[in-house]
Amino acid sequence: QLVVTQSPSASASLGASVKLTCTLSSGHSSYPIAWHQQQPEKGPRYLMILKSDGSHKKGDGIPDRFSGSSSGAERYLTISSLQSEDEADYYCQTWGSDIRVFGGGTKLTVL
Amino acid sequence: EVQLVESGGGLEQPGRSLRLSCSASGFSLSDHAMAWFRQAPGKGLEWVGFVRRKSYGGTSEYAASVKGRFTISRDDSKNIAYLQMNSLKTEDTAVYFCSREDVGNVDYWGQGTLVTVSS
Numbered sequence: 008q009l010v011v012t013q014s015p016s017a018s019a020s021l022g023a024s025v026k027l028t029c030t031l032s033s034g035h036s037s038y039p040i041a042w043h044q045q046q047p048e049k050g051p052r053y054l055m056i057l058k059s060d061g062s063h064k065k066g067d068g069i070p071d072r073f074s075g076s077s078s079g080a081e082r083y084l085t086i087s088s089l090q091s092e093d094e095a096d097y098y099c100q101t102w103g104s105d106i107r108v109f110g111g112g113t114k115l116t117v118l
Numbered sequence: 119e120v121q122l123v124e125s126g127g128g129l130e131q132p133g134r135s136l137r138l139s140c141s142a143s144g145f146s147l148s149d150h151a152m153a154w155f156r157q158a159p160g161k162g163l164e165w166v167g168f169v170r171r172k173s174y175g176g177t178s179e180y181a182a183s184v185k186g187r188f189t190i191s192r193d194d195s196k197n198i199a200y201l202q203m204n205s206l207k208t209e210d211t212a213v214y215f216c217s218r219e220d221v222g223n224v225d226y227w228g229q230g231t232l233v234t235v236s237s
Contacts, residue, residue, distance in 0.1 A: 039222075039223070040223075041223035041224060041225075043163075043224070043227075045163075050213075050215060050227050050228065050229045050230045051163065051215065051224075051227045052227065053223075053224055053225050053226060053227065056220070056223045056225075066225060067120075096162075098162065098163055100163075100223060100224065102222035102223065103222075105179040106165070106179065107153060107155075107165040107168065107222070108165065109155075109162060109163045109164065109165060110162075111162050112162045112163070
């Protein structure tokens, strides 16, 4: 069964960096994922698609502070030079031929 | 500029029906699969279903929670995607988002429309 798992919460200080993790279920380590950001009281925003080799393509207008990387079944989103507006929920999404799957989201707090 | 605008949300009673529309601009709907997602109050994002491009058969897939009750369709000539929701349940209460897909991943989101199912 295709599942993605995220930690419920993370925190980091203003100006620092943070690395969020999304883990694909057993047997699905080659799958690409997408990262999405949802700021409080707003709709989601697409950040990037991230492949198993670590290559990623960002959406329109996504700052260079956002980057992605991969290791095995893990997919990472790194945000550098944290700003207050980065405080948001971050969701990873993956897909199969007939299904779309979201992780539970990670709530990022900027201290 | 790609834009997706949902409409049709509102308050409806359990057992009734509602149809949501997603008006697309800035791209040709025929070039993309279109998906619907929802977010119940205070909860995470949940996939509802998607409709493939006509060139891939135009068929649809659905989450187990809505299969048999919800239908996604598309009118490429009008650049509109639809979500027909029948036999509504209180647990269908959520903000519904339409989205454009690239190769399975969502690359654009609408702003969402609230559906409240309550007697």
